[in-house]
Amino acid sequence: MRPILFLFLFLSSSSHELSAWGFYAHRLINKQAVYSLPPELMVFFKPHLGYLSDKAVNPDRRRYAVKGEAEKHYIDLDIYGDSAVYKLPRFWSEAKALHGEDSLRKHGISPWSTYQTFQNLIYAFERKDAQAILRLAADLGHYLGDINVPLHSTKNYNGQFSGQYGIHGFWESRLPELYASEYDFFVGKANYLDFPQNEIWKAIETAHYALDSVFGFEESLTRAFPEDKKYSYEDRGGITTRVYSREFSNAYHQKLGGQVERQMRNTIKLIADFWYSAWILAGQPALENLDPDRIQVPNEKDSIYIPNDSLQHIREHRTYFIFPESLFWRNSGKPLYFLQAFRKYCERRPRFLPVG
Secondary structure: OHHHHHHHHHHHHHHHHOOOHHHHHHHHHHHHHHOOOOHHHHHHHHHHHHHHHHHHHHHHHHOOOOOOOHHHHOOOHHHHOOOHHHHOOOOHHHHHHHHOHHHHHHOOOHHHHHHHHHHHHHHHHHHOOHHHHHHHHHHHHHHHHHHOOHHHHOOOOOOOOOOOOOHHHHHHHHHHHHHHHHOOOOOOOOOOOOOHHHHHHHHHHHHHOOHHHHHHHHHHHHHHOOHHHHEEEEEEOOEEEEEEOHHHHHHHHHHHOOHHHHHHHHHHHHHHHHHHHHHHHOOOOOHHHOOHHHOOOOOOOOOOOOOOOOOOOOOOOOOEEEOOHHHOEEEOOEEEOHHHHHHHHHHHOHHHOOOO
8 A cells, every 4th residue: 555655646746747847948949949940941840849849858858767868968067166168178078088977977968968969960860860850859959958057057056055945946947937928039040050069168158157146146035035925835736836936936037137038048049050050061951852741750769777876967956845845755864756766666666667
């Protein structure tokens, strides 16, 4: 009975997470990027707008199942010292020679892995492999979105070292859900990028230097708001959850002065530019000959292999807090969410793993 109850609670928690607001932002960004493409690409991408939007969240879903996925979503620039964004090697081979692959992966490899995904998209265009193009384009949109989030560039990614736990989901999820309908997402047409790798680092630089505002404004508002005004409770999927109140969210959004909108716009433009540039570098293959109505969209078959260190480097940044606190399980004095706890339970009890 107890394992069944545990499984029920896990499924309730995880299904709620899969509709998280961060997913909303990624889907919206990929969708908007399609509208900036030229007609030669639009004829192929637009019929699959739903796929490119829905699958924008696949890299996040893979974080727990595919070894080496988690570290593709961030880079801890602050562990490399001052001016790291200028000093770190642009090429993966040079970065490995200087810092070692294990160390790089421990602190995130987003700029190098994002460029590799871009290279893979070029090869998919060259082969005119419709399924690979769609899958890689959706993934690339996600990774480019992540590097434009300031909190993906610091080891204090969720305010855990500054007493601001939860700020990650607050910035990238709660605010877009509340205010994205007011944003202007017209960013113009896609442009060819002469040096795509440099554009990745420029985006990371812009995002990283926004951290002072991200942390500073939240800290000042927290001093001005009493606890019962900073947070509120909402029903999410039948679960009472603690979230940042609308009053506090509005005050923070105003303080940021359009920062979230600017970063979303930057991401949309960058994704369109990268998709377009990959197509150009592939020799501008004629995609209109690929009849969109006859293309079978990729059937996602993410690895179900769960390595022993599958939770290593995985960063939780929910925008809500499960209530009451008794819904947390404790292990070694540290709270664990059901997803991690359930995975560990399954590793000890293989017979409860799903079959097939």
